[in-house]
Amino acid sequence: MTARRTTATFAAVAAFMAAPAAIASAEETAQDTIADLQRQGYTVTLDKMGTGPISTCIVTSVRNPHTMTQWVPYVGPGLGTADGTFLVPEVTSQSVTVSLDCTQR
Numbered sequence: 034m035t036a037r038r039t040t041a042t043f044a045a046v047a048a049f050m051a052a053p054a055a056i057a058s059a060e061e062t063a064q065d066t067i068a069d070l071q072r073q074g075y076t077v078t079l080d081k082m083g084t085g086p087i088s089t090c091i092v093t094s095v096r097n098p099h100t101m102t103q104w105v106p107y108v109g110p111g112l113g114t115a116d117g118t119f120l121v122p123e124v125t126s127q128s129v130t131v132s133l134d135c136t137q138r
Contacts, residue, residue, distance in 0.1 A: 075127045086135070089135060102123060106118055106121075
């Protein structure tokens, strides 16, 4: 693989990893959506409108995904430069904001 192609591949992987896979559906509760995001490794911040309990809330949006990465040396076969170093991004933290409507209509 050429250096340009390798860089493009890692950029595509990093962009894919940055997007949360959970999109709230009509059948999924707010608690389910939050738990799913946490299982994916996200730290979830809640933006809550209303005073109702979370069990009655409706997810209105999942937004602001933020992924922090750090470049670490790749250890393994097949890649690397003449001096034996090749850096790859490693996810160190992920956060996302979930907006909830808890106005109990």
